[in-house]
Amino acid sequence: MEYVLSPHERARIRAVLSEAFNDLPVDYDYLAEQVKDVDPKVLHEILYSEVAPLCFSNLAAPVPPVWTGFEPDSLNAMIDQRLAARERHWLRRQFDKILIRWLSYNYAYIWQEITRRIK
Numbered sequence: 001m002e003y004v005l006s007p008h009e010r011a012r013i014r015a016v017l018s019e020a021f022n023d024l025p026v027d028y029d030y031l032a033e034q035v036k037d038v039d040p041k042v043l044h045e046i047l048y049s050e051v052a053p054l055c056f057s058n059l060a061a062p063v064p065p066v067w068t069g070f071e072p073d074s075l076n077a078m079i080d081q082r083l084a085a086r087e088r089h090w091l092r093r094q095f096d097k098i099l100i101r102w103l104s105y106n107y108a109y110i111w112q113e114i115t116r117r118i119k
Contacts, residue, residue: 005042013038014079015072017047020110021055022070032117040115047111050079052103053096059107 005013016034020026035043055070086092104111 010046011072011076013043013046014051014076015070017051018055018070018075021058023058028113028117032114035114036118044111048100048104050083052107053082053099054078056103056107
């Protein structure tokens, strides 16, 4: 049986996971509590395939533009646009495959911190 999130729930999970990319200390206990009921495979996919490609540059910037949080509606709209472009364009899919692998490696600590706290 496939685990399916409603669009509203997926949007909420994206917003929660984006907090790991803010320029403030991350409350991983809070993050884990918010996502603990989501299938780990789905959660990992959302983190690295949807959220990280848009949010990672905030951590990489010398002066991050987002300090206190990503605006959920804008974040979700940008993620949906990127996913649609990925679906439409072969080159975007190939680029994103490489990017997702790099993000999964480079920001593996985010996943480790969250999963350590999920009971």
